[in-house]
Amino acid sequence: MDGVFIFVIVFLLLNIVLGLFRVWRGPTVADRLLTTQLFGTTGMAVLLVLAGYLQELTLLNVAITFNVLAILLVISLFKVWKKKKGETP
Amino acid sequence: METYKIYILTSAVLFVIGIGGVFMARHFIKKIIATVIMGGGVFLCFVSFAERDALTFADPVPHAMVITGIVVAVASAAFALALARRIYQLTGEQSFPIDK
Amino acid sequence: MINLPTSSLPAILVGLPILVATLSLFFRSRGKAVVGLLGSLLTAGLALIAFVEVAQLGSVIHILGGWEPPLGILLRMDPLAVVFIGMTALVGVFISLFAWWYFRAQESTNGKFSLFWPLWLFLWAGLNGLFLSNDLFNLFVTIEVIGICAVALAVLSGKTDSLFAGLRYLLAAITGSMAYLFGVALIYGSTGTLDLGLLGQILEPGKTTTFALLVITFGLMVKMAGFPFHFWLPPAHSSALAPVSALLSALVVKGAFYILLRLWAEVFGISLTYAGGQLIGLAGAVAVIWGSWQAFMQTNLKLIIAHSSVAQLGYLLMIFPLLILAPGVVAGSADWLSPAWTAGVYQVMAHAFAKASFFLSAGIIIMAQGHDHKGSLRDLASRMPMTTMAIGIAGVSLIGLPPSGGFFAKWMLLKGVFLSGQLWWAPVILTGSFLTAGYVFMLLRLAFAPARDQEPFRPVPHSLQVVALLLALGSFLIVFPAENLIQFLESSETFGSGIESIMEGGAYGNN
Amino acid sequence: MMIKEIITVILLIVGCFFFLAGTLGVLRFPDLFSRLHALTKADNLGLGFIAAGMALHIASPWAVLKILSIWFFTLLASSTSCYLIARFQKEKEQPTDRKEGE
């Protein structure tokens, strides 16, 4: 079972690395912003699998902390974007 | 090769990246982020030693020090951010004027 | 170290200022000032009690939480620490009194200035904690406390240039403390302890230790504005409010110097080479010449004083080459160690008093004239004789003319230089003094010159001038108890000890 | 016992497949909006499968609740930020003729 977990983790991390290629290439800024997307979702998956692999249920708390604060980030981003819309015609 | 060796090398690299960033980056925010990265490197060094010295549990003293360090680093970074924003607000500058 | 007598004073010296500072937050501006002033008097009183206690009992310790090192933290109050605490208290009380009248005189301008009091008490607690600490990581926390409070005080004036200078200072301070922490991590990794006393016994030389020493020294040099890393000091110190400039210059930079001294003498002795000492001495020598020259070239009074700080801190660095013994020399036969340590301690004290007085006088002049271009000193002697006298006396101490504290420090440094045979430092010390004399006499000449035009001149409360003058006199008065003080200091383990370089000395290991 | 493990492995593999699909989409699709679409949808589905697999593997009610809430929160955050990134791009494309990329 552990072998499967390690395989999945390595696979997911490789996914991130592959995705970073796009971040590096661009071409637009928004493409580069995808990193966070990529990392957010895949990172959560890695955390979940690690929780199973290390038999450490407290890892779920780490994941929840991240998630709950991610909402805060998103709302903050929303506000930033609104402010910019208000300022630049 | 033991696990901690990889991370301890990483910690040195992160530290150097951070220190380079503090000196070379122009924009205030980048300089501040560079200090945070530097801190990340240092904390990684502590935590890898904790992993190396683990018995039934990892060495808790470095963990406690890292938690303290993170909080302290965040407090100073928030202050630096406040200064940067205040400067921007008053003068519109986003980086130090090139002098010397 | 564990079997030294225990005292609760070290804990109170750190805890009380923070408690009072926290309390003062509840008040509005005037109340903050009252609580703050009372708090600083209280802290100074405690420092006095601590001095008396150490004089009677010798070094005392306080084991926090009852957990002995290496797990817990131990506060240690030895003669060296208590002398620094006492100096902080003396200078601090005068600066507090000055600040009280200074802020009252310009009450109308800004209610934000009352933040000075809690920040200053936090800073004071941080300094006390730093002098007492015996733990590498705790030292990091205290220097962070000091760094944040110092920068916050430096930007209190709210001027744009002080904000720029403050951000530069803060970034330098964070970089310095992170570098220091990196060294701490490596030392912890290689020994598993953070207590200075234990480390001094078990630290072994090696590549990691040398590297840790390197980054720690780098970090602390940044924090104390040692020569190549002094760039942040002149703008930050010259753009702050007068009492703040005095605090920063007189006390804050000394904190990093104290740690450096302690760590070199107590912990890293084992991995230092003769060449390393010469290198740091060289940095000090360059700082003396460069800082003095820059001060000479400035046109603004506060910038002159700030650059002079760079130079005076250079003298402090110059004691390090004397402390490191060449291979083959044993500490017992090295009679230059005591003068070198005395020079260090006295240079710290004399500079603290003189520079505080200098900055406060500059503040008085700015209050009177509205700006600090050096031309504003014209005719100062007839308008404000007391401030002129303060500048003169403080300047004499900075130059190092007898019988000032500055003279005593430089004389001891020269004595150490001659006794140790490292004669190449002597011309630097003398050149530094000449350059200092150059800018001090330039200022004094202006003060006695007739006024060129009728500039607006606002009267300044006499109390402010008296405080500045007293501080300047302090830099002379510290010489009188010198003999007793040195005797007292010599009962400390660290004071007067040499660093024996065990590793083979570098290319210069010739004597 | 065996069956549970086999199902877990299958769920994990399916999750991995979706992550791979998402990443390939990000790499190969021609424009930003389709890339966003690929990334957000496929990855969240993949996370769902992996979460299901792990929930089955850990199989304590408290942990299952936590895992489900993790999935739910990630869904919420990532869909919102996907929307915001798309808006960001759209705002930039429409009003001005400023050049893209640096």
Place this chain on the structure above:
Amino acid sequence: MSVLIDSLLAILAIYLALQCLLAQRLIQTVFIFFAFGLALALTWVRLGAIDVAITEAAIAAGFMGVLFLDALRDFSPAVSKKQQNLEAVRNPLPGNDTKRPILPRLALGLGLVLFLLISLEAVWNTPEGKGLTVVTGVMLPDSGVEHPVTAVLLNFRAYDTWLEIGVILMGLLAIFAAGGKEVYRKSGMTAEDPVLRQVILFFTPILFLFGAFLLYFGKSGPGGAFPAGVLWGAIGILLHLGGRPVLTVIPRWLLYLILTIGPGFFILLGFLLMTTGSTLFEYPPAYAGILILIVETMAAISIAAALTAIFTNLNQMSEEPDKIESNN
């Protein structure tokens, strides 16, 4: 096989750190900074430092990320264009905008590479220390808590932790000194958005409960005052963003009471116990558990209030009326 995980994580962290500093746009820098935080958190988890991972997730990535994101409202590209024009008017010198001289940068780069090589060699050769694991394990039963990290933080090295809680307060005061306003105005943003309001209503209890859970769980596992404080602080930040600034509602004395109760109670308790003849922060073993829990709760409240106030202050900075006027 697991070496692969380690090296991938290490490469990711280094790559993201570099990318973060090399990115052309600020928004990109900030986004990559979140990713870097997550990579670090994964690293902490891999190294078994779950407490650190939670703290990193909460404070370094979450709170710091929100602060940086909020700072983007100031340093936005549109404004910077305007700014460049303004600068061009102010400094018409032609040579002003040229790049820095290449030689110092080259020297700095070379120095960094050299430093990197030295540091790599130094860390590689670190001698085997023993750490304090054994000592902590022996002392743990006397500490009043079961989780070693909490024992170190709140009992063995409580002095550092106390100073650190103080540092957060000092950071807030420093922000006041840097030009923040001690008086909180009502946020200009209003909760006109129904979706936002629902989200806030939904998340406030979750944040509170999860924070409380982490606080209590800190006795026996990873958690404790810092993450709890951040999660509770996130409530304040959320409400502020949603147009319901809590800090305007609270009277001044109460605000300062909750800001200072953490460090204040900590040191008062220490002094109180000192009067019974023990040293500072020496808890009687029988009551250590409950005292630590109370201290942690107070600390979490103070941290939450301080973080909310820090965010509010920074958030209000870009809305100051004295925008252009320079008081130099």
